[in-house]
Amino acid sequence: MRTPIIAGNWKMNKTPAEAETFANEIKDALNAIEGVDIAFCPPAIAIPAVAAAVAGTKIGVGAQNMYFEEKGAYTGELAPNMITPFCQYVILGHSERRGYFGETDEGVNKKIKAALAHGLTPIVCVGESLEQNEAGETHAFVSGQVKAAFDGLTAAQMAQCVIAYEPIWAIGTGKSATAEQAGEIIGKTVRGTVVAMFGDETAQAVRIQYGGSANEKNIAEYMKQPDIDGALVGGASLKPVFIELVQNAI
Numbered sequence: 001m002r003t004p005i006i007a008g009n010w011k012m013n014k015t016p017a018e019a020e021t022f023a024n025e026i027k028d029a030l031n032a033i034e035g036v037d038i039a040f041c042p043p044a045i046a047i048p049a050v051a052a053a054v055a056g057t058k059i060g061v062g063a064q065n066m067y068f069e070e071k072g073a074y075t076g077e078l079a080p081n082m083i084t085p086f087c088q089y090v091i092l093g094h095s096e097r098r099g100y101f102g103e104t105d106e107g108v109n110k111k112i113k114a115a116l117a118h119g120l121t122p123i124v125c126v127g128e129s130l131e132q133n134e135a136g137e138t139h140a141f142v143s144g145q146v147k148a149a150f151d152g153l154t155a156a157q158m159a160q161c162v163i164a165y166e167p168i169w170a171i172g173t174g175k176s177a178t179a180e181q182a183g184e185i186i187g188k189t190v191r192g193t194v195v196a197m198f199g200d201e202t203a204q205a206v207r208i209q210y211g212g213s214a215n216e217k218n219i220a221e222y223m224k225q226p227d228i229d230g231a232l233v234g235g236a237s238l239k240p241v242f243i244e245l246v247q248n249a250i
């Protein structure tokens, strides 16, 4: 059985002080919820404060991005060993990183390998645009992203990764994919591609989240889908209602 994982992607919201206050406000209620892994992914500058706030609880901390090199002349970037003292997770290849900051499949693949080499659990985002969805290209595109992201990993490394399927048209729009749509793409396309690459046993170990306007009201429907193992949550992770969302997920 895969333990579900709900991660809050706070994106570019909350100053370090606000992030610390919010983590302190919701951590005890979340810590009491059993049967689910939970992570907060604050802006990079708030990571140390949030990690200190949740120390001693079951709540993990994730970065929203990371570079693959160890150190050097990469202005503005964070190396893996700069986040490992605070983080267990790192979100990689989010569609906002791909869309606004030019991240490529090749770069995401390098980052995944670097994260795994440093003992971090990558939360790897894939998902199609509205145009691709409407053109019937979802399967081919998402399958291609999965293949490119995990190219060259060992089966053991693959099993440690988390994948977030986030249809771009559902992110921050309030227009979520139906649970059936998401369950089918996650099962056939995302897990199916991992089966083709690494075999069934490995693929069954990989946790795959849904992301895109997940909230406290719709989360239970997603979780009923056998291939959906949790959610990557943006907007609904920024307020105390996140507690209700996690409660409703299990």
Ligand code: PGA
Binding pocket: 009, 166, 170, 171, 172, 173, 211, 212, 213, 214, 232, 233, 234, 235, 236
């Ligand atoms: P959303 O964001 O829940 O606000 O749609 C999800 C994400 O981008 O991770």
